[in-house]
Amino acid sequence: MSSVASSRADQRPSRALRRAAAAEGRVVRRGPAQAPPELVSRRLRSRTWRAANSWWLAIPALGLPWLAFLYMGLRGRRPRWVLAALGYLVAMGGAATGLGLGLGLATGHELLFLVLGSLLGAGTWGLGLVHSIMANSTWLRIKAAFTGEPALEAPTTPAVPPAPADPVSGLQEALREVVRTANRHGGRLPDGAVPAVREVEDVLRPLLAHVARRGAEVEELHNLEAIVTEYLPGALEHYLDLPPDYAETHRLPSGLTPAEELVNQLRLLVDGSRDLQRAVHDHDAQKLSVQGRFLDAKFRRSDLDL
Incomplete structure (x- = not known):
């Protein structure tokens, strides 16, 4: 048990090592680090090293295979060896129980319990010893990979959540795409359609930049989205879906051709864009006027007179 405690103490990072790792921006974790492959190979070829690290075979030889496999399973992180340790512990407990019953009973079955307990104990001891010898090569390969120094890891940087998408920048890109389509x-497209689309762009492009600088209000953003992502591209798409001859010659119930109807809708969008631009600027001017009245009421000269 003292060897187990000392091995754990060897794996515990020292204060100096933690300070050095912190200076390099690394993190010290418990547990041994992996040795270089050439060091592992040199250790496994050394008979002295193999003999010095096979001392644990004395534990099953003394009749405690469960303790040996428990040590190896925990140190080497092998669940199968831990399960084997539990199996040997149960078997040794059964052997001890049989021997105890054979020595303590007076019913005429003492010899039977003594024989069963002895056979179970001897079988567990022999099986554990053979199992330990067979597992020693695997244990030595695991032990050879230990450097004996705590492992150093690069610090894990927490994932940075993506910044929320800017709706105004999305509208700016959508407006550019509509102009590219036109x-x-x-x-x-009929005469006057492309110039009308560009007029809408000339109004909305600086308006979107202005709104992006000061922040868009809900109603403003709704109206801008309606023009840029619905009304303007929708008018162009519906017209382009029509056959060219039909779009230029067919008369709608209103008496207009689809080409004339498209130009009329685009002119309405030009006027609507200008109205929206005026409303945004009027709103900003109104806020400035409200602040002016507040300042006038708070700092007018009569209030400052002593």
Whole structure:
């Protein structure tokens, strides 16, 4: 048990090591680090090293295979060896129980319990010793990979959640895409359609930049989204879905052709964009006026007179 305690103490990082690792931006964790492959190979070829690290075989030889496998399973992090330790412990307990009953009973079955207990104990001892000898090579490979120094790990940086998407920047990109669509299909669109789309862009592009600087209010953002993502691209898409001859010659119930209807809708969007621009600036001016009245009421000269 003292050897187990000393091995755990060897794995505990010293204060100096923790300070040095902190200076390098690394983290010290408990447990041995992996040795370099050349060191592992040199250890396994050394008979002296193999003999010095096979001392644990004395434990099952003394009749305690469960203790040996418990030590190896915990040190080498092998659950199978821990389970084997539990099995040997149960078997040794059964052997001790049989011997105890054989020595304590006076019913005529003492010899039977003594024989069963002795056979179970001897079998457990022999099986544990053979099992230990077979497992020693695996244990030595595990032990050879230990450097005896605490492992150093790079600090784990917490994941930074992505910044929420800016709705105004999305509208700016959507407006650019609508203009690209109009330019790309300029030959299909009627006269006056592409200039109207560009007029809408000339109004909304600086308006979106202004709103992005000071922050968009809910109603403003709703109106901008309606024009940029619904009304303007929708008018172009519906027109481009029509056959060219039909769009230019067919008369709608209103008496207009689809081409004329598209130009009318685009002109309405130009006027609506200008109205929205005016409303945004009027709102900003109103806030400035409200602040001016507040300042006038708070700092007018009559209030400052002594």
